[in-house]
Amino acid sequence: MSTAAALSNYASANQPRVPANGTENASSRECLLILDGRALDRECLASALVEHELGMAVAAMGSIEEWRTKKGSAPPLVAILFNLGGRKVTDRGIADEIRHISSEFKSIPVVILADNEELTQILTALECGARGYIPTSVGIDVCVEAINLAAAGGIFVPASSVLSMRHLIDSGSRDTQPFTGMFTLRQAEVAQALRRGKANKIIAYELNLRESTVKVHIRNIMKKLKATNRTEVAYKVNDLFAEGTLAEK
Numbered sequence: 001m002s003t004a005a006a007l008s009n010y011a012s013a014n015q016p017r018v019p020a021n022g023t024e025n026a027s028s029r030e031c032l033l034i035l036d037g038r039a040l041d042r043e044c045l046a047s048a049l050v051e052h053e054l055g056m057a058v059a060a061m062g063s064i065e066e067w068r069t070k071k072g073s074a075p076p077l078v079a080i081l082f083n084l085g086g087r088k089v090t091d092r093g094i095a096d097e098i099r100h101i102s103s104e105f106k107s108i109p110v111v112i113l114a115d116n117e118e119l120t121q122i123l124t125a126l127e128c129g130a131r132g133y134i135p136t137s138v139g140i141d142v143c144v145e146a147i148n149l150a151a152a153g154g155i156f157v158p159a160s161s162v163l164s165m166r167h168l169i170d171s172g173s174r175d176t177q178p179f180t181g182m183f184t185l186r187q188a189e190v191a192q193a194l195r196r197g198k199a200n201k202i203i204a205y206e207l208n209l210r211e212s213t214v215k216v217h218i219r220n221i222m223k224k225l226k227a228t229n230r231t232e233v234a235y236k237v238n239d240l241f242a243e244g245t246l247a248e249k
Helices: 003-013 039-051 064-070 094-104 119-127 140-151 159-179 185-195 200-206 211-225 230-248
Strands: 031-035 057-061 077-085 110-114 133-135
Touching (some): 031 064, 039 057, 110 140, 119 133, 133 140, 185 200, 211 230
Parallel strands (some): 077 110, 110 133
C-alpha cells in the first residue's frame, strides 16, 4: 500500500465521529471533552488518557464550536478538560473563555490543564468557574485521577498550591499579630508594606485600594505611632514587629 493510500485510510478510520481521533470506547456511557487548539497535543493527550484507563470515552476538539458540529451521538459529557498549555488564565481573553464554557455547560465540570502552577492562576481559574486545575508537572496517572474526581463532583488543585496558601495565611497571621489592638486589619497591612519600603502605588495595587485611600491609612498610622514621616513609621513598625516576634517566642 502506498504512503498516500495508507494516510487516506487512516484519516477515514479516524474521522471525528465523536468521540474523535481514535479514542472512542463503544462500551462507555460517559465522555470527556478535551479542548485544545493544537491538534497534535490534544490527540496525544487523548490517547494517553485512554491508555491509562480513564474509564470514559474521550473527544478531542479544537474548540466548543467544533464540538457542537461533530458531537453526533456521543455519550453524555461528564467533564471538560481545557488545555491552556503555556498560556495563563490571566492572559487576555482566557478568563472570559473559561467563564463562557463554565456558564454554557453548567452541570459539567471544567478542569484546567496548564504549564503554569502559580497560586494566583489557580485561584483565578476557580473564580471563573473551573472545578479543578491540573499542572502539566504531574504525571498522567494523577491527571486521570483529577479528571475522575471532577466528574464525581470534587475539585482538584495541586498540593503545592495548598501549601503555598497555608504559608501565606500563616505568614499573614504572624505579620499582623504585633499590631493587634493598635491598628485595623487594613492599617496593619499598610503598615507592613511601609515596613518593607513599598511605594504608595505598589501598596494600592497589592491591596486593591485607591492610592488616595492608602494615603489616608498612612496618615492614621502616623498619628497612632506619633511619627512625622514614612521613615519614622517604618522604624517604629519594625520595632513593634520585633517585639511581637520576641513575645511569641
